[in-house]
Amino acid sequence: MADVVFEGVSRRYGSKVALDGVSLTAPDRRFTVLCGPPGSGKSVLLRMLVGLETPDEGRILIGGQDVTDTPPAQRPVGYVPQSFALYPHLTVRQNIGYPLKLAGAPAPRIAEQVGRVAELLSIQHLLDKTPDLLSGGEKQRVAVARGLSREARVFVLDDPLVGLDYKLRERLMGDLKLLAAELGATFLYAASDPLETLTMAQELAVLERGRVVRKGPVEQVYAEPGNEAAMRLVGFPRANLLPGRWQGGAVEAGPFRFPVAGRGEGQEVLVGLRPEDAGAPGRGVTAQGTVTLVEDLGAELVVYLDCGGQPLTVIRLAEEGAPGLGQPLAFGVSPSDLLVFDRRTGDALGRGAA
Amino acid sequence: MRRSLYHAVLWLVALIWFAPVAWIILSAFKTREDILATPPKLLFTPTLQNFRDLFTTNASFVVQFANSVVLSLVSVVIAVAISFLAAYAFSRFKPKGTDFLMFLLLSVRMLPGPAVILPIYLMYAAFGWKDNHVALVLFYAMFSVPFSVWILKGFLDGVSIRYDETGRVNGGSWFHVIFRVVLPQVKPGLIAAFIFNLIFVWNEFLFNFVIGGVQTQNIPYALAVGTYSDGGLNWTFIATMTTIYILPPILAIYAFQKYLLVGMTFGTVRGEV
Numbered sequence: 001m002a003d004v005v006f007e008g009v010s011r012r013y014g015s016k017v018a019l020d021g022v023s024l025t026a027p028d029r030r031f032t033v034l035c036g037p038p039g040s041g042k043s044v045l046l047r048m049l050v051g052l053e054t055p056d057e058g059r060i061l062i063g064g065q066d067v068t069d070t071p072p073a074q075r076p077v078g079y080v081p082q083s084f085a086l087y088p089h090l091t092v093r094q095n096i097g098y099p100l101k102l103a104g105a106p107a108p109r110i111a112e113q114v115g116r117v118a119e120l121l122s123i124q125h126l127l128d129k130t131p132d133l134l135s136g137g138e139k140q141r142v143a144v145a146r147g148l149s150r151e152a153r154v155f156v157l158d159d160p161l162v163g164l165d166y167k168l169r170e171r172l173m174g175d176l177k178l179l180a181a182e183l184g185a186t187f188l189y190a191a192s193d194p195l196e197t198l199t200m201a202q203e204l205a206v207l208e209r210g211r212v213v214r215k216g217p218v219e220q221v222y223a224e225p226g227n228e229a230a231m232r233l234v235g236f237p238r239a240n241l242l243p244g245r246w247q248g249g250a251v252e253a254g255p256f257r258f259p260v261a262g263r264g265e266g267q268e269v270l271v272g273l274r275p276e277d278a279g280a281p282g283r284g285v286t287a288q289g290t291v292t293l294v295e296d297l298g299a300e301l302v303v304y305l306d307c308g309g310q311p312l313t314v315i316r317l318a319e320e321g322a323p324g325l326g327q328p329l330a331f332g333v334s335p336s337d338l339l340v341f342d343r344r345t346g347d348a349l350g351r352g353a354a
Numbered sequence: 355m356r357r358s359l360y361h362a363v364l365w366l367v368a369l370i371w372f373a374p375v376a377w378i379i380l381s382a383f384k385t386r387e388d389i390l391a392t393p394p395k396l397l398f399t400p401t402l403q404n405f406r407d408l409f410t411t412n413a414s415f416v417v418q419f420a421n422s423v424v425l426s427l428v429s430v431v432i433a434v435a436i437s438f439l440a441a442y443a444f445s446r447f448k449p450k451g452t453d454f455l456m457f458l459l460l461s462v463r464m465l466p467g468p469a470v471i472l473p474i475y476l477m478y479a480a481f482g483w484k485d486n487h488v489a490l491v492l493f494y495a496m497f498s499v500p501f502s503v504w505i506l507k508g509f510l511d512g513v514s515i516r517y518d519e520t521g522r523v524n525g526g527s528w529f530h531v532i533f534r535v536v537l538p539q540v541k542p543g544l545i546a547a548f549i550f551n552l553i554f555v556w557n558e559f560l561f562n563f564v565i566g567g568v569q570t571q572n573i574p575y576a577l578a579v580g581t582y583s584d585g586g587l588n589w590t591f592i593a594t595m596t597t598i599y600i601l602p603p604i605l606a607i608y609a610f611q612k613y614l615l616v617g618m619t620f621g622t623v624r625g626e627v
Binding site: 050051052072073074077079081082083085087088089098099102103146150 | 514516517519520521522523524525526530535538539
């Protein structure tokens with residue numbers, strides 16, 4: 001068992017609070033993604049797990065064992081840092097074998113393990129090159145290979161795909177998922193990109209300003225964000241959040257006006273709507289806007305609308321045909337897809353009632 | 355056309371700058387009469403007599419040459435080692451007031467030597483350190499540290515701290531991180547610092563003259579003292595000794611000139627090294 005548990009972990013840098021009482025469990029053999037905007041504390045949390053930072057308060061447990069004060073080398077953790085940090089004076093082979101060599105593994109053992117990880121990441125042909133001869137994607141693979149070469153029960157990847165081009169990211173995301181399944185270890189992965197978050201995660205923790213605002217299996221977080229930040233950060237394209245007001249049992253926001261269930265009478269609210277939940281007009285709440293931009297994703301079109309000054313994003317299927325720029329477009333939303341949040345605290349207040 | 359003109363100008367300037375050096379080297383192979391001949395003789399019968407004289411009649415020459423080599427090598431190796439560790443600390447741990455400390459360090463080199471020679475002389479005399487190799491090495495090392503720290507800090511700042519972290523996460527000790535992970539990446543900086551200070555100590559005269567003594571005389575000292583030793587200006591002596599004297603730095607610079615360039619930019623311009 002190697003579940004990772006953070007218990008009330010806090011960290012301050014001077015007067016800046018980086019982590020504020022974070023409690024979180026990354027279940028054994030699951031792929032847990034930490035997502036949040038830059039500076040939300042996900043890197044710090046992972047660096048603590050690795051042992052590069054020490055919490056001011058709280059404990060960190062791996063498989064039930066307290067590792068809060070354990071030196072980095074003695075933790076059963078493999079680490080892929082945000083930047084590649086490949087040693088330029090070593091070959092790829094030596095770079096990948098480095099953690100094993102430090103651990104004092106015998107040479108044949110190192111060679112065998114390096115061969116195995118290199119095969120997993122299909123980089124056998126690069127083994128005798130030095131890092132300066134590699135492309136960005138190759139460097140990334142080597143960095144991942146080095147992180148994985150250590151026989152660890154927990155692997156930590158700190159936003160490893162940041163800065164890579166889109167196609168490469170997509171491919172590496174797939175590879176990493178397969179790898180994680182194959183290795184059967186616990187993975188913790190920081191992501192700042194919503195698409196990456198959704199693709200990679202089994203478990204999800206949404207961080208904002210040093211706090212965990214939502215955690216759970218990814219499907220659950222997606223369906224029930226429970227918090228405005230979770231709605232905003234999980235989902236692609238990004239969810240619409242419209243300012244509005246809850247009055248007389250109904251909410252009025254942008255082009256919408258709908259009855260609500262929940263308690264929030266008289267509050268300033270934010271109404272959340274996922275672009276993919278907007279469908280053909282005629283069902284539930286209907287609204288209309290002027291098309292300002294259309295992005296063609298192949299099977300889907302991302303349509304940007306202007307609804308009386310309120311920008312709104314919706315998704316249409318390609319077979320429905322691309323709407324012309326400047327043309328009006330009507331769409332319908334099922335009331336239960338309209339989520340209502342407290343504008344001040346971000347907490348969920350309720351959702352549209354049928 | 356433009357390009358060859360440009361090259362011609364470069365050659366001309368280089369030759370003008372090289373002329374005194376060439377004159378000295380040629381003179382080392384001339385007889386005294388040939389050196390002083392008017393008009394200067396470009397064609398002459400070369401002789402090795404001057405070198406023979408230097409090694410036979412001037413008994414202290416070998417010792418002086420050895421002093422120059424030992425003093426500069428030992429003190430610079432010590433200085434670069436200390437500076438590397440100091441620069442690592444400045445670069446990684448960023449102690450409070452790093453900028454000020456770095457300035458303070460360099461301020462040692464802002465004073466001209468003569469401004470500090472008197473207090474240093476009194477200090478060395480009081481400690482009984484005059485004419486002592488270890489004491490001179492100590493002084494030269496101290497004088498070489500500031501520049502070395504500056505050069506090396508520039509290089510170390512260019513090495514991402516992620517390397518250190520990767521080393522530590524994978525079980526490296528501090529020793530391992532500093533000497534096996536970081537040091538190989540700042541080799542050009544180490545060489546640049548080494549060459550810079552080697553040239554400085556190699557050419558140092560004032561302090562060797564004042565706080566050194568008979569045991570520790572180096573070649574600049576020998577040149578200054580020996581020039582008038584036989585009554586007039588001893589040109590063959592000057593030319594021969596200088597020729598031998600400039601050989602080591604010329605070889606060192608020729609071998610490492612690309613590092614010299616990166617050293618002058620304090621590691622901020624990496625170049626092709």
